[in-house]
Amino acid sequence: MAKAVLADAESVMLPRWASGDIEIESSPLSIATSQLEVSLLGGAVRADAVLHGVVDGVELSSLCVEVRVHHAVDSTKRAVLSQHGVDVIEIDLSGLDEGAVSDPLAFRRHVLEDANNRHWINLATARYVAEGAETALFEVEDVSLTERVITTKAGRPFTIREQWAYLVKPGSREPVRLQIPDETVGEKALPYPRGLHAISARSLTVDQWGRLRLRYKIYLDHIEMNPPDTEDKQVGLFDHQSTIGGPGFRVRPRDWKGLPGR
Structure with a gap:
């Protein structure tokens, strides 16, 4: 269901990002194209969705989105994605109750707009960090x-x-x-x-x-x-x-x- 929402969405909220004293608040990514169930890195990993869009004037050419329902992204997959410099976020829907899942509008908000149920697995686009943190x-x-x-x-x-x-x-x-x-x-x-x-x-x-x-x-x-x-x-x-x-x-x-x- 979440992948179906991402497939036709116009935007999705990106998570807050922080490392050391550099912080970037949540911002919406305007989606240009989206693909579902994409094989990456020669078949080494598979992403639930890959989005191409623009956030705060910076292009993210391949943002991978992982949807968590039962299992989080494991350490092996994290390491592979990080090693190859892939931008990845995880949207955690594991805590949704039956009412939120059965309400199409509420479910769509949880997938696309809730800044508190998502986090970065890896952020590799240096320009996004530099622009957001206003630092070199x-x-x-x-x-x-x-x-x-x-x-x-x-x-x-x-x-x-x-x-x-x-x-x-x-x-x-x-x-x-x-x-x-x-x-x-x-x-x-x-x-x-x-x-x-x-x-x-x-x-x-x-x-x-x-x-x-x-x-x-x-x-x-x-x-x-x-x-x-x-x-x-x-x-x-x-x-x-x-x-x-x-x-x-x-x-x-x-x-x-x-x-x-x-």
Whole structure:
């Protein structure tokens, strides 16, 4: 029944999205086209519906909609969809009583308009996040590293490891090269994972005049989806990170050589 409603709907409410100190309130997606029971990623997963539409001036080319009645999207399916950068929401109709199901207008409202019965499984469209949060983000698609060697002032060769990404700002998206933290600052030279990233608080320092500055190397924190019903405290971008897991920003563990900023 829910899929039939989605098939001819003109719009559907998207869930609120939050990670760290970035929040985007619920907004309606104007639907241009819809397909039901769509096989994705070479048959690896199957979506209840795939919608193409526009929200707040941003195009979502393939929004997957999963309808929950008895079972939620399992962890394996979540991981596959997240790994391949697919936008997915889940609409939870498991709590509807018989009266709501038998009333066509009420049922349609629950499927299309109720912002409280849905959440994001994965949000990968960087422009939607950047526009909604009014902030710049980095979008990583390619996890391969390149190396180039420069000569220092002392005449020694120095290897710089880099990774291609996109700087996504409200209204623009441009390719950039990211320098990867490495053993010079006490880290293994690991590429940033696929997905959305924000500039880490570790990249910021205060100069002698009290002005906020970027360090000579920029660090990124991976933005992760919040579980829909988490008991953990929301972790903000500038909050102390005691662990590397949980909702919000995932921060890579560090082994500093000396003190930060020295």
